[in-house]
Amino acid sequence: MxxxxxxTAMLPEHLLLAGIVxxxxxxxxxxxxxxxxxxxxAAVYAAATAALALALQGYAAAPFPGQLSVAPPALLxxxxxxxxxxxVLLISRDEFPDRQFHIxxxxxxxxxxxxxxxxxFLTLFLGIELLSLPVYVLVLxxxxxxxxxEAALKYLVLGGxxxxxxxxxxxxxxxxxxxxxxxxxxxxxxxxxxxxxxxxLLVLVAFFLKAAVAPFHAWAPDAYEGASVPVTTFMAVxxxxxxxxxxxxxxxxxxxxxxxxxxxxxxPLVSIVWGNLAAMRQPGLRxxxxxxxxxxxxxxxxxxxxxxxxxxxxxxxYLLAYGVMNILAFSSLPPHADDAARDRLDNLKGLFQRRPYxxxxxxxxxxxxxxxxxxxxxxxxxxxxxxxxxxGYTLYAVLGLVGSYLGIYFYLRVVQYLFMSAEEATPSRASxxxxxxxxxxxxxxxxxxxxxxxxxxxxxL
Amino acid sequence: xxxxxxLNLVLFLPALGATALxxxxxxxGDVIRxxxxxxxxxxxxxxxxxxxxxxxxxPALQFATQLPWIPGWGVSYxxxxxGYNILLVLLTAFLGPLVVASxxxxxxxxxxxxxxxxxxxxxxxxxxxxxxDLFLFYLFWEAMLIPMFLIIGIWGGERxxxxxxxxxxxxxxxxxxxxxxxxxxxxxxxxxxxxSSFAFADLYRANLPVDVQVILxxxxxxxxxxxxxxVPLHTWLPDAHVEAPTAGSVILAGVLLKMGTYxxxxxxxxxxxxxxxxxxxxxxxxxxxxxxxxxxxxLVQTDIKxxxxxxxxxxxxxxxLGLVSFNLxxxxxxxxxxxSHGLVAGGLFLMVGMIYERCHTRDLAxxxxxxxxxxxxxxxxxxxxxASVGLPTTSxxxxxxxxxxxxxxxxxxxxxxGDAFPLVLAATAVSGVVLGALYMLWLAERLLFxxxxxxxxPFTDLNGREKAILAALVAAIFWLGIFPAEPMGKTELAARxxxxxxxxxxRPAVALGEAP
Numbered sequence: 005m006x007x008x009x010x011x012t013a014m015l016p017e018h019l020l021l022a023g024i025v026x027x028x029x030x031x032x033x034x035x036x037x038x039x040x041x042x043x044x045x046a047a048v049y050a051a052a053t054a055a056l057a058l059a060l061q062g063y064a065a066a067p068f069p070g071q072l073s074v075a076p077p078a079l080l081x082x083x084x085x086x087x088x089x090x091x092v093l094l095i096s097r098d099e100f101p102d103r104q105f106h107i108x109x110x111x112x113x114x115x116x117x118x119x120x121x122x123x124x125f126l127t128l129f130l131g132i133e134l135l136s137l138p139v140y141v142l143v144l145x146x147x148x149x150x151x152x153x154e155a156a157l158k159y160l161v162l163g164g165x166x167x168x169x170x171x172x173x174x175x176x177x178x179x180x181x182x183x184x185x186x187x188x189x190x191x192x193x194x195x196x197x198x199x200x201x202x203x204x205l206l207v208l209v210a211f212f213l214k215a216a217v218a219p220f221h222a223w224a225p226d227a228y229e230g231a232s233v234p235v236t237t238f239m240a241v242x243x244x245x246x247x248x249x250x251x252x253x254x255x256x257x258x259x260x261x262x263x264x265x266x267x268x269x270x271x272p273l274v275s276i277v278w279g280n281l282a283a284m285r286q287p288g289l290r291x292x293x294x295x296x297x298x299x300x301x302x303x304x305x306x307x308x309x310x311x312x313x314x315x316x317x318x319x320x321x322y323l324l325a326y327g328v329m330n331i332l333a334f335s336s337l338p339p340h341a342d343d344a345a346r347d348r349l350d351n352l353k354g355l356f357q358r359r360p361y362x363x364x365x366x367x368x369x370x371x372x373x374x375x376x377x378x379x380x381x382x383x384x385x386x387x388x389x390x391x392x393x394x395x396g397y398t399l400y401a402v403l404g405l406v407g408s409y410l411g412i413y414f415y416l417r418v419v420q421y422l423f424m425s426a427e428e429a430t431p432s433r434a435s436x437x438x439x440x441x442x443x444x445x446x447x448x449x450x451x452x453x454x455x456x457x458x459x460x461x462x463x464x465l
Numbered sequence: 466x467x468x469x470x471x472l473n474l475v476l477f478l479p480a481l482g483a484t485a486l487x488x489x490x491x492x493x494g495d496v497i498r499x500x501x502x503x504x505x506x507x508x509x510x511x512x513x514x515x516x517x518x519x520x521x522x523x524p525a526l527q528f529a530t531q532l533p534w535i536p537g538w539g540v541s542y543x544x545x546x547x548g549y550n551i552l553l554v555l556l557t558a559f560l561g562p563l564v565v566a567s568x569x570x571x572x573x574x575x576x577x578x579x580x581x582x583x584x585x586x587x588x589x590x591x592x593x594x595x596x597x598d599l600f601l602f603y604l605f606w607e608a609m610l611i612p613m614f615l616i617i618g619i620w621g622g623e624r625x626x627x628x629x630x631x632x633x634x635x636x637x638x639x640x641x642x643x644x645x646x647x648x649x650x651x652x653x654x655x656x657x658x659x660x661s662s663f664a665f666a667d668l669y670r671a672n673l674p675v676d677v678q679v680i681l682x683x684x685x686x687x688x689x690x691x692x693x694x695x696v697p698l699h700t701w702l703p704d705a706h707v708e709a710p711t712a713g714s715v716i717l718a719g720v721l722l723k724m725g726t727y728x729x730x731x732x733x734x735x736x737x738x739x740x741x742x743x744x745x746x747x748x749x750x751x752x753x754x755x756x757x758x759x760x761x762x763x764l765v766q767t768d769i770k771x772x773x774x775x776x777x778x779x780x781x782x783x784x785x786l787g788l789v790s791f792n793l794x795x796x797x798x799x800x801x802x803x804x805s806h807g808l809v810a811g812g813l814f815l816m817v818g819m820i821y822e823r824c825h826t827r828d829l830a831x832x833x834x835x836x837x838x839x840x841x842x843x844x845x846x847x848x849x850x851x852a853s854v855g856l857p858t859t860s861x862x863x864x865x866x867x868x869x870x871x872x873x874x875x876x877x878x879x880x881x882x883g884d885a886f887p888l889v890l891a892a893t894a895v896s897g898v899v900l901g902a903l904y905m906l907w908l909a910e911r912l913l914f915x916x917x918x919x920x921x922x923p924f925t926d927l928n929g930r931e932k933a934i935l936a937a938l939v940a941a942i943f944w945l946g947i948f949p950a951e952p953m954g955k956t957e958l959a960a961r962x963x964x965x966x967x968x969x970x971x972r973p974a975v976a977l978g979e980a981p
Contacts (some may be wrong), residue, residue: 240802377608383535390648393652398645402642406641413630423618424626459537
C-alpha cells in the first residue's frame with residue numbers, strides 16, 4: 005500500500021476525519037459548543053477545495069485497487085457533495101449549535117464520499133451505511149414532535165430494506181460473475197441470464213429506494229416532514245445527490261439493454277407524474293419538497309437513458325441546480341416557534357409584504373425547481389431531456405416533459421401565496437440568522453453563475 | 466459607440482432599470498415612477514435611432530452580436546434586427562413608456578415591484594423579438610410568463626388568481642411541447658449533418674421528412690396558436706384581459722399576442738415549409754373561424770374590456786390569414802396588422818382603464834353619452850374605434866385590407882383550378898370586417914352617445930398625461946395609415962424571404978454550416 009497515494013487520493017476524506025476527531029476531542033475537553041459549526045465548516049470547505057483542486061489537476065489513482073479509486077469524475081462528485089454541504093451547515097446553526105449534529109453530519113459526508121469513489125459493492129455498502137446511520141439519528145436529534153420519531157423509524161426501516169436489497173442483489177451478482185466489483189452490475193445490464201437480471205434489478209431497486217423513486221418513495225414525505233428543516237435539506241440535497249452520483253458510477257459506461265430501458269424510463273416517469281400530482285395537495289413546504297424531490301429523482305434517473313458519456317455531466321449539473329435552489333428556499337424560510345408550523349404554506353401568505361427578500365428568494369427557488377427559464381433548473385432540465393432525445397428515446401422525453409408540466413402548478417401556488425395572498429393574522433416576524441442569510445446569498449450567487457454562464461460550469465464538469 | 470452595442474442596450478436597459486429599482490426606497494414612489502418611465506423612454510429613443518439607421522436594402526442581420534454562450538451545445542448569444550422584427554421591436558419600445566405612464570395613478574400597491582415587473586416583461590419581450598438563436602428565443606419566450614403571472618396575479622381584479630393561473634398553465638403547456646420539438650429539431654439536424662447549432666439561419670436550411678415536419682409544426686404551432694390566440698385555444702384570453710390591470714392588458718394586447726404571430730412567421734412556417742403548405746388550408750380555416758367567432762363574441766359582451774379582448778382574437782385572425790396567403794401583399798399586410806393592432810388595441814385598453822379609474826365599473830350598461838361630458842375622451846375613443854374598424858388613413862385599414870387582398874389574390878387561382886374552399890374562406894373573412902364595424906361602432910354609440918349616464922358624476926375629462934399618451938398613439942396610427950410605404954419598405958426584404966422560404970418546394974442543396 006502506497007501511503008502517499010492513500011494520503012493524496014483520499015485527502016477530502018482525511019480532512020473530514022480530522023474535523024470529526026477535532027470535534028470529538030473538543031466534546032470531551034471543552035464546554036461550550038460555540039465553535040463547532042466553524043470547525044465543521046472549515047473541514048468541509050477544505051475537503052471540498054481539496055477535491056476540486058485534485059479534480060482540476062486531473063488526478064487519478066487507485067489506493068485500494070478493486071475497492072476504491074478516484075478520477076476526476078469521482079473527485080468532482082465529492083466537490084459537489086461537499087460544496088453543497090457548506091450552505092447546509094450554515095442554515096443548521098440556528099437550530100443545531102451542538103457538536104453532535106456536526107459530528108454526525110461530517111460522518112455522513114464521509115460516507116457520501118466513499119460511495120462516489122467505490123469500486124466494489126463492499127465499499128459502496130460501507131459508504132451507504134456510513135451515510136445513512138448518522139441521518140437516522142439526525143432526524144431524531146431535534147426531537148420536538150412525535151412525528152420525528154415516526155419519521156426516523158420509517159427512514160430506518162426503509163433504509164434497512166434498501167441495504168438488504170442491495171446486499172441481496174450484490175450476492176446474486178457475485179454468484180453470477182464471481183466478483184464483487186461494481187463492473188459486475190454494468191455487465192449484468194447487458195446480459196439476459198435470469199441470475200444477472202435479478203441481481204441488477206435488486207441493486208437498482210435499492211438505489212430507487214434510497215433516491216425515493218416511485219413506487220419506492222412512500223417513506224420520503226413522512227421522513228422529510230418529521231425532520232427539522234436543516235435535516236430535511238440534508239436529506240433532500242446531500243443524501244439524494246450521493247445516491248445519484250454513486251448510481252452514475254455504478255452504471256459506468258454500459259449501454260442499457262432493452263428491458264433495462266423500460267425499467268430506467270418507466271419507474272422514473274411514474275415518479276415524475278406521481279410526485280408532481282401529489283405535491284399539488286400538500287399543506288407544508290417540507291412535504292411538498294419531498295414530493296417534488298420524488299419527481300426530481302425521476303428526471304435524474306432519466307439522465308441514465310442518455311449515452312454513457314453524457315450521464316455524469318447531466319446528473320451533476322442537475323444536482324447542483326436542484327441542490328442550490330432547495331437550500332435557497334429553506335434558508336429563507338422564516339423561523340417559527342412551532343417547528344411543525346414553520347413551513348406551513350399558510351404561514352407564507354403575504355410574506356412579500358413583511359420580508360420581501362425572503363419572498364423573492366423562495367420564489368426564485370420555486371420557479372427554478374419548476375424548470376422555468378431563466379433559472380438554472382431550466383438549463384439542467386434541458387440538458388437531461390436533450391440527452392434523452394439524442395439517445396433516441398423521444399417518446400419518453402415527451403412524456404417526461406409533459407409530466408414536468410404538471411409540476412408547474414404547485415410551485416406557482418407557493419409564489420401565489422408569497423405575493424398574492426393577504427397576510428395571516430399572526431405571522432412570525434422572526435428572521436433567519438446571519439449564517440442562514442449567508443447560505444442563501446451563496447446559493448443565490450451560485451444560481452446566478454449557473455444561469456448566466458452555464459457553458460463555463462458545464463466545461464468544469 | 467457601435468450600432469450593435471446600441472441594440473444590446475435596447476435589450477438590456479429595462480433589465481438594468483429593474484435592477485436599479487432594488488435600491489430605491491419603497492416610499493419614494495416618484496423616483497420609482499420616474500426611473501421606470503425614463504428607462505423606457507431611453508429605450509424608445511435608442512430603438513427609434515436603430516429604426517432610422519436600419520438599411521432596408523440589406524437582407525443580412527443588422528446590428529448583430531454573436532457570442533458563444535454554451536459552446537458544447539451550439540448555443541450562442543445571437544441577437545440582431547431584420548425585417549421580421551424591426552417594427553415589432555419599435556412597437557414594443559413605443560408602448561413601453563405609455564404603459565408605464567398609464568399606471569402612474571392606477572397602481573398604488575407594491576409600486577416598486579410593479580414597475581420592476583413591467584420592466585422585466587419589457588426585457589423578455591424585446592429579447593424574444595431580437596433573439597436569433599432558438600435556445601435564446603425559448604428562454605425569453607418562457608421567462609415572459611413569470612412577470613405576467615405576477616402582474617395579473619397581484620394587481621388584477623376580483624378573479625385574478627384564477628385568470629393568472631389559467632394564463633400561465635395554458636401557455637406553459639404549449640411551451641413544453643415546443644421545448645420537446647425544438648430539442649428534437651436540433652438533435653435530428655445534428656444527427657444528419659453533424660452540425661450542432663441553434664441559430665435560426667442554420668435551422669432554416671434543415672431538410673426534414675414531411676411527416677416529421679408536420680409533427681414539429683404541430684408542436685411549435687400549438688404554442689404559438691395559444692399565444693395568438695386562435696380559436697379554439699383562446700379561452701385564457703378574455704379572463705386574463707379582464708382581470709389584468711390596465712397596464713397588463715396593454716402589454717398583453719399590444720405585444721404579447723404578437724409573439725404568437727411572430728413565432729409563426731419567423732419560426733413555425735419557415736422552419737417547416739412543406740408541412741406549412743399541407744396545413745395551410747386548415748390554418749386559414751382556423752384563422753377565419755377566429756375572425757368571425759371572435760367578432761360574434763365581441764358583439765354580445767356587456768363588459769367593455771371583454772369586447773376589446775374578443776376583438777383582438779378577431780383582428781389577429783387577419784394576421785394569420787395574411788401569413789398563409791404566401792404572397793407579398795398578404796405578408797406585408799399581416800406585418801402591418803400586427804403593429805396596427807398593437808397600437809389600436811393597446812389604446813382601447815388604455816381608454817377602458819381611464820374610464821374604469823374614474824367610475825370603477827366596466828359594465829357598458831352603466832354608461833351613456835360620455836362624449837357630452839368628456840369631449841376629449843369621446844374624440845380619442847372615436848378615433849381608436851374607427852382605426853379598429855379599419856377606416857382608410859388609419860393603420861387598421863392598411864393591415865386588414867392588405868391581408869385580405871393578399872388572401873384573395875392567392876385564393877383566386879385556386880378557385881380557377883377548381884378549389885373553391887380558399888375563396889369561400891376569403892369571402893367569409895370579409896364578413897368579419899362588417900361584424901367588426903358593427904360591434905365597434907355599437908360600442909362607441911352606447912358608450913359615448915345618447916342620454917348622459919354614468920356612475921359617480923361629475924368626473925373630470927382626460928388630464929394632460931392621459932391626453933399625451935393617447936395623442937402619441939393616435940399619431941402613430943395615422944402615420945402608419947397615411948405613410949405605410951416607409952415602414953413597409955423596412956420589412957419588404959423579410960417578407961420576400963419569408964415567401965421564398967415557405968413556398969420553396971425543396972431546400973437548396975447547401976450543407977449546414979457552410980455559410981459563415
